[in-house]
Amino acid sequence: xxxxxxxxxxxxxxxPENYQMKYYLYHALTWPQLSYVADDxxxxxxxxxxxxxxxxxxxxxxxxxxxxxxxxxxxxxGLAQKMMTQSxxxxxxxxxxxxxxxxxxxTNRAAIGxxxxxxxxxxxxxxxxxxxxxxxxYAMRLTLKEDKKPKAPIGGVVEEQVKTAPVTAN
Numbered sequence: 001x002x003x004x005x006x007x008x009x010x011x012x013x014x015x016p017e018n019y020q021m022k023y024y025l026y027h028a029l030t031w032p033q034l035s036y037v038a039d040d041x042x043x044x045x046x047x048x049x050x051x052x053x054x055x056x057x058x059x060x061x062x063x064x065x066x067x068x069x070x071x072x073x074x075x076x077x078g079l080a081q082k083m084m085t086q087s088x089x090x091x092x093x094x095x096x097x098x099x100x101x102x103x104x105x106x107t108n109r110a111a112i113g114x115x116x117x118x119x120x121x122x123x124x125x126x127x128x129x130x131x132x133x134x135x136x137x138y139a140m141r142l143t144l145k146e147d148k149k150p151k152a153p154i155g156g157v158v159e160e161q162v163k164t165a166p167v168t169a170n
Protein backbone atom coordinates (compact mmCIF):
# COMPACT_ATOMS: atom_id res chain seq x y z
CA UNK A 1 0.00 0.00 0.00
CA UNK A 2 2.99 2.23 0.63
CA UNK A 3 3.86 2.17 -3.09
CA UNK A 4 0.26 2.85 -4.05
CA UNK A 5 0.11 6.05 -2.00
CA UNK A 6 3.28 7.32 -3.68
CA UNK A 7 1.98 6.30 -7.11
CA UNK A 8 -1.24 8.19 -6.50
CA UNK A 9 0.77 11.22 -5.36
CA UNK A 10 2.92 11.11 -8.52
CA UNK A 11 -0.23 10.85 -10.59
CA UNK A 12 -1.81 13.86 -8.88
CA UNK A 13 1.34 15.95 -9.37
CA UNK A 14 2.08 15.01 -12.99
CA UNK A 15 -1.12 14.10 -14.82
CA PRO A 16 -4.55 15.63 -15.46
CA GLU A 17 -6.27 12.21 -15.29
CA ASN A 18 -6.48 11.04 -11.70
CA TYR A 19 -7.81 7.88 -10.09
CA GLN A 20 -9.20 6.86 -6.72
CA MET A 21 -7.07 4.60 -4.52
CA LYS A 22 -9.35 1.61 -5.10
CA TYR A 23 -8.42 1.70 -8.81
CA TYR A 24 -4.70 1.43 -8.03
CA LEU A 25 -5.41 -1.32 -5.51
CA TYR A 26 -7.49 -3.23 -8.08
CA HIS A 27 -4.56 -3.16 -10.55
CA ALA A 28 -2.02 -4.17 -7.90
CA LEU A 29 -4.09 -7.10 -6.66
CA THR A 30 -5.35 -8.34 -10.04
CA TRP A 31 -2.22 -7.93 -12.19
CA PRO A 32 0.68 -7.46 -9.72
CA GLN A 33 3.30 -8.46 -12.29
CA LEU A 34 2.35 -5.69 -14.78
CA SER A 35 2.81 -2.44 -12.84
CA TYR A 36 6.23 -1.05 -11.96
CA VAL A 37 7.76 1.87 -10.12
CA ALA A 38 11.05 3.73 -10.52
CA ASP A 39 12.68 5.16 -7.44
CA ASP A 40 15.45 7.68 -6.89
CA UNK A 41 17.79 5.26 -5.15
CA UNK A 42 16.63 6.42 -1.73
CA UNK A 43 13.22 4.79 -1.94
CA UNK A 44 11.27 7.80 -3.22
CA UNK A 45 9.06 6.85 -6.16
CA UNK A 46 9.73 9.11 -9.14
CA UNK A 47 7.75 7.25 -11.77
CA UNK A 48 5.35 4.42 -12.38
CA UNK A 49 3.52 2.43 -15.02
CA UNK A 50 0.05 1.15 -14.15
CA UNK A 51 -0.97 -1.67 -16.48
CA UNK A 52 -3.59 -4.36 -16.83
CA UNK A 53 -4.94 -7.04 -19.09
CA UNK A 54 -8.15 -6.20 -20.89
CA UNK A 55 -11.04 -8.09 -19.39
CA UNK A 56 -13.45 -7.90 -22.32
CA UNK A 57 -13.53 -11.14 -24.29
CA UNK A 58 -11.70 -10.63 -27.57
CA UNK A 59 -10.14 -12.82 -30.18
CA UNK A 60 -6.67 -12.41 -28.62
CA UNK A 61 -5.43 -11.52 -25.13
CA UNK A 62 -4.00 -8.02 -24.87
CA UNK A 63 -2.75 -5.61 -22.28
CA UNK A 64 -3.46 -1.95 -21.66
CA UNK A 65 -1.33 0.81 -20.19
CA UNK A 66 -3.65 2.65 -17.83
CA UNK A 67 -1.18 5.32 -16.76
CA UNK A 68 2.51 6.17 -17.12
CA UNK A 69 4.22 9.01 -15.31
CA UNK A 70 7.75 10.13 -14.52
CA UNK A 71 8.39 13.23 -12.41
CA UNK A 72 9.73 16.11 -14.51
CA UNK A 73 13.21 16.17 -12.99
CA UNK A 74 13.66 12.46 -13.80
CA UNK A 75 12.47 12.55 -17.40
CA UNK A 76 14.69 11.76 -20.39
CA UNK A 77 16.67 9.21 -18.36
CA GLY A 78 15.04 6.15 -19.94
CA LEU A 79 12.84 5.35 -16.94
CA ALA A 80 9.55 5.34 -18.86
CA GLN A 81 11.03 3.12 -21.55
CA LYS A 82 12.42 0.67 -18.98
CA MET A 83 9.15 0.42 -17.03
CA MET A 84 7.10 0.02 -20.23
CA THR A 85 9.46 -2.69 -21.52
CA GLN A 86 9.25 -4.61 -18.24
CA SER A 87 5.47 -4.36 -18.18
CA UNK A 88 4.94 -5.46 -21.78
CA UNK A 89 7.40 -8.34 -21.35
CA UNK A 90 5.36 -9.58 -18.40
CA UNK A 91 2.13 -9.24 -20.42
CA UNK A 92 3.54 -11.74 -22.91
CA UNK A 93 5.16 -14.08 -20.39
CA UNK A 94 2.33 -14.23 -17.86
CA UNK A 95 -0.74 -13.71 -20.04
CA UNK A 96 0.32 -14.50 -23.64
CA UNK A 97 -0.62 -10.96 -24.73
CA UNK A 98 -0.56 -10.32 -28.47
CA UNK A 99 -0.51 -6.54 -28.20
CA UNK A 100 -0.70 -3.68 -25.73
CA UNK A 101 -2.85 -0.59 -26.12
CA UNK A 102 -2.88 2.86 -24.59
CA UNK A 103 -4.51 6.26 -25.03
CA UNK A 104 -2.64 9.53 -25.29
CA UNK A 105 -3.86 13.11 -25.64
CA UNK A 106 -3.45 14.40 -29.19
CA THR A 107 -1.66 17.46 -27.77
CA ASN A 108 0.85 15.51 -25.65
CA ARG A 109 3.75 15.68 -28.08
CA ALA A 110 6.37 14.39 -25.63
CA ALA A 111 4.35 11.26 -24.82
CA ILE A 112 3.52 10.68 -28.49
CA GLY A 113 7.24 10.86 -29.30
CA UNK A 114 8.05 8.35 -26.56
CA UNK A 115 5.35 5.91 -27.64
CA UNK A 116 5.83 6.24 -31.41
CA UNK A 117 9.56 6.86 -31.82
CA UNK A 118 11.12 5.10 -28.83
CA UNK A 119 8.67 2.31 -28.05
CA UNK A 120 7.38 1.74 -31.61
CA UNK A 121 3.64 2.08 -30.87
CA UNK A 122 1.42 2.93 -33.84
CA UNK A 123 -1.77 4.96 -33.98
CA UNK A 124 -4.63 2.52 -34.32
CA UNK A 125 -7.58 4.93 -34.06
CA UNK A 126 -8.67 8.37 -32.89
CA UNK A 127 -11.19 8.48 -30.05
CA UNK A 128 -13.14 11.72 -30.17
CA UNK A 129 -13.66 13.52 -26.86
CA UNK A 130 -12.03 10.66 -24.96
CA UNK A 131 -10.88 12.80 -22.05
CA UNK A 132 -13.14 14.49 -19.49
CA UNK A 133 -12.22 17.94 -20.83
CA UNK A 134 -13.30 16.90 -24.35
CA UNK A 135 -9.85 16.42 -25.86
CA UNK A 136 -9.42 13.65 -28.45
CA UNK A 137 -7.08 10.72 -27.84
CA TYR A 138 -4.90 8.66 -30.10
CA ALA A 139 -5.56 4.99 -29.41
CA MET A 140 -2.12 3.45 -29.91
CA ARG A 141 -0.97 -0.16 -30.10
CA LEU A 142 2.25 -2.09 -29.95
CA THR A 143 2.26 -5.59 -31.42
CA LEU A 144 3.88 -8.06 -29.03
CA LYS A 145 3.07 -11.25 -30.98
CA GLU A 146 1.94 -11.45 -34.58
CA ASP A 147 -1.77 -12.13 -35.10
CA LYS A 148 -3.19 -14.00 -38.06
CA LYS A 149 -4.93 -10.83 -39.27
CA PRO A 150 -3.08 -7.73 -38.00
CA LYS A 151 -4.98 -4.46 -38.26
CA ALA A 152 -3.22 -1.60 -40.01
CA PRO A 153 -2.74 1.67 -38.10
CA ILE A 154 -4.12 4.93 -39.41
CA GLY A 155 -1.35 6.18 -41.69
CA GLY A 156 0.16 9.63 -41.25
CA VAL A 157 -2.00 10.65 -38.29
CA VAL A 158 0.80 11.61 -35.92
CA GLU A 159 3.35 14.14 -37.11
CA GLU A 160 4.17 15.40 -34.27
CA GLN A 161 19.59 4.97 -13.96
CA VAL A 162 17.24 4.37 -11.41
CA LYS A 163 16.14 0.91 -10.35
CA THR A 164 12.63 -0.30 -10.98
CA ALA A 165 10.60 -2.74 -8.94
CA PRO A 166 7.14 -4.28 -9.12
CA VAL A 167 4.40 -2.40 -7.26
CA THR A 168 3.56 -3.97 -3.93
CA ALA A 169 0.19 -3.83 -2.21
CA ASN A 170 1.44 -4.80 1.25
